[in-house]
Amino acid sequence: MATALPARPRPSRLAAAFAAALCACAWTLAPGPAAAIIDVPLQDVVIRAQPIDAFRVGRADEPHFGELTFIGGLELFSGNRHMGGLSGLVLSPDGRDMIAVSDNGLWLVATIDSDPDGRPLALRDARLSAIIGPDGRPLIDSGRGDAEALTLRRNPDGSGELYMATERYHAIYAYPYPLGDLRTPGRALDLPPALQTLRHNKGMEAVAYANDGPLAGTLVVISERGQTFNANLPGFLLGGPTPGTFTVLRQDSYDATDAVFLDTGDLLLLERRFTLRHGIGMRVRLLPASELKPGALVVGRVLLEAGFSDQIDNMEGIAVHRNAAGETILTIISDDNRSILQRTLLLRFRMDG
Numbered sequence: 001m002a003t004a005l006p007a008r009p010r011p012s013r014l015a016a017a018f019a020a021a022l023c024a025c026a027w028t029l030a031p032g033p034a035a036a037i038i039d040v041p042l043q044d045v046v047i048r049a050q051p052i053d054a055f056r057v058g059r060a061d062e063p064h065f066g067e068l069t070f071i072g073g074l075e076l077f078s079g080n081r082h083m084g085g086l087s088g089l090v091l092s093p094d095g096r097d098m099i100a101v102s103d104n105g106l107w108l109v110a111t112i113d114s115d116p117d118g119r120p121l122a123l124r125d126a127r128l129s130a131i132i133g134p135d136g137r138p139l140i141d142s143g144r145g146d147a148e149a150l151t152l153r154r155n156p157d158g159s160g161e162l163y164m165a166t167e168r169y170h171a172i173y174a175y176p177y178p179l180g181d182l183r184t185p186g187r188a189l190d191l192p193p194a195l196q197t198l199r200h201n202k203g204m205e206a207v208a209y210a211n212d213g214p215l216a217g218t219l220v221v222i223s224e225r226g227q228t229f230n231a232n233l234p235g236f237l238l239g240g241p242t243p244g245t246f247t248v249l250r251q252d253s254y255d256a257t258d259a260v261f262l263d264t265g266d267l268l269l270l271e272r273r274f275t276l277r278h279g280i281g282m283r284v285r286l287l288p289a290s291e292l293k294p295g296a297l298v299v300g301r302v303l304l305e306a307g308f309s310d311q312i313d314n315m316e317g318i319a320v321h322r323n324a325a326g327e328t329i330l331t332i333i334s335d336d337n338r339s340i341l342q343r344t345l346l347l348r349f350r351m352d353g
Contacts, residue, residue, distance in 0.1 A: 038141040040082055040106055042129040042182055047083065047110065049074040049122045052311050052347070066304040068284070068330065068349040072119030073311060076344040082106060082128055084338040088150030088207075088258065089317035090162060090177075095329055098123075099179055100317060101164055103335060105131050105138065105145020107182045112331075112346075118323055120348055129182035131164065133173065136185050144169045149207035149258060150317070151219075152177055163189070163219065165204040170195050172207065172219075194245065195236065198223050205316075206259035206269060213265015214289050215240050220267065222248055222256045229253075237294065244294025254283055257316040262328065265289035269300070270318040270332065282306045282315045284330070304349070313343045327351070 052073035054060035063070045076083075085102040092098075095118075100108040110126035130138035131147060139145040149165040160177040164186065173186035198204065205224035210216050218240025223233050226247075233248040233256050248256065254271035261267055266289050273281035287300035306312050313334035321329055328351040336342040 037137065039138045040128070040130040040140070042127065043080075045078055045080040045083055045108075045126045045128050047123045047126050048077045049120075050077070051119075051121070052345070054311070055306070055347070056310050064352070065306065065310075065349075066284075066302065067352050068304045069352055071117065071329070071348040071350055073345060073347040074120050074123070076123065076346060080128070081338075083108070084336045084344055086333045086344060087148045087316045087335050088164065089319040089331065089333050090150050090152045091319040091321050091331060093158070093321055095321035095323065095331065098319075098331075099150065099162065100333065101131065101147035101150050103146050103148060103167075104338070105140035105147055107131055107179070109179065109182065118329060118348065118350075120346060123346075127182065131173075132183055132185045134185055134188050139166065139173075144171065148205050148224075148316075151207050151209045151260070152211075153209045153219075154211045163207060163209060165207045165221070167203045167205065167224075168200055170198055170203050172204070172221075192236070192238070195221065198234065199225060199227065202255070206256040208259040208261050208267060210240065210261045210265065210267075212263045213261070215242070215261075215265055215292060217241065218243075220259065220261075220292065222259055222269065224255045224257065226250065232297065235292075235298070237292065242293055246292065246294060246296045246298055248287070249297060249299045252281075253278060254281065258318045260318050260320050262320060263322075267292060268303075268318060268320065268330070270315060272315055274314075279308050280312065280314075282310075282312045282332075284318070284332075303351070311345065311347065313345050315345070315347075 055070035086100045087103045088101040090099045108128045110123040113122045133139045146167045148167045154160040162175040165172045172189045175186045202225040206222040208220045210218045219238040221236040235246040254273045257272045258270040267287040269285045271283040284304040285300045291298045316335040317333040330349045332347045334345040336344045
């Protein structure tokens with residue numbers, strides 16, 4: 001195993017990687033009539049981590065960004081060719097145990113080791129496996145493995161269900177929580193026909209379940225993009241007290257990539273931008289629960305915006321937990337598109353105030 005860690009890619013190489021990833025045609029594996037089942041069996045995976053001490057490159061003395069404080073981060077490496085492409089994230093209540101999904105139809109579970117200040121130090125006990133569909137087949141075997149979002153419906157006793165959304169083929173599957181067996185088949189949720197009208201590769205990217213607050217019992221879906229580049233983002237309130245549709249104002253060429261509810265009932269929306277004019281960007285926007293209602297155009301406010309001078313990549317997954325002091329902690333992960341020009345990052349921030 002090589003001991004040298006890869007150097008951080010130059011912005012120009014990262015831009016080239018994003019351009020290739022975002023413009024490439026979809027590629028899926030589909031077996032022929034006599035083909036073997038396409039699967040990734042359950043396996044352990046070794047993940048090495050390089051600490052990220054400063055969110056803004058070269059400015060470790062500057063931890064405050066917008067309404068968030070940077071705690072620390074990790075750049076993750078693995079010799080396992082299946083590791084990468086992380087697009088959705090759920091954490092245990094203490095923030096130690098993580099469940100992620102990748103856009104090539106895999107689960108990744110691991111434990112995050114942190115220091116007393118909450119700074120992440122390493123990932124250990126990592127395992128991955130193909131996600132199994134309701135028919136007992138891996139989703140990648142049926143060309144439905146583009147997993148893009150993950151959220152948790154939690155019961156009072158801590159158990160619950162994981163809701164995992166796929167893009168291209170618009171579907172949401174439920175899995176038991178805790179996820180003791182990564183080979184457990186899911187069950188498909190009944191979805192309104194309107195969700196099938198979302199764009200093929202710009203659809204269900206942000207999915208969040210409200211366990212608390214005025215929208216408790218609601219599954220919220222926000223599309224990555226509208227029908228055109230400048231259109232507002234379609235949103236759906238599934239179940240709960242006020243089912244219906246809404247839109248999120250699209251600003252500054254940002255696309256939605258994930259969402260998570262705070263225990264206050266407000267929603268955090270993770271957004272990603274990549275354009276030749278603006279370059280790469282990441283944004284976290286808070287959408288108040290009071291704005292999330294049928295027929296509304298939701299604007300919210302920006303908590304954090306970051307760009308090329310910051311330690312970001314294609315940030316696609318967000319989760320929250322409270323630490324022992326009662327502070328709200330955000331964990332954000334990136335999808336490296338399994339490209340040597342991009343990085344798998346895990347970043348942690350504290351919400352100020």
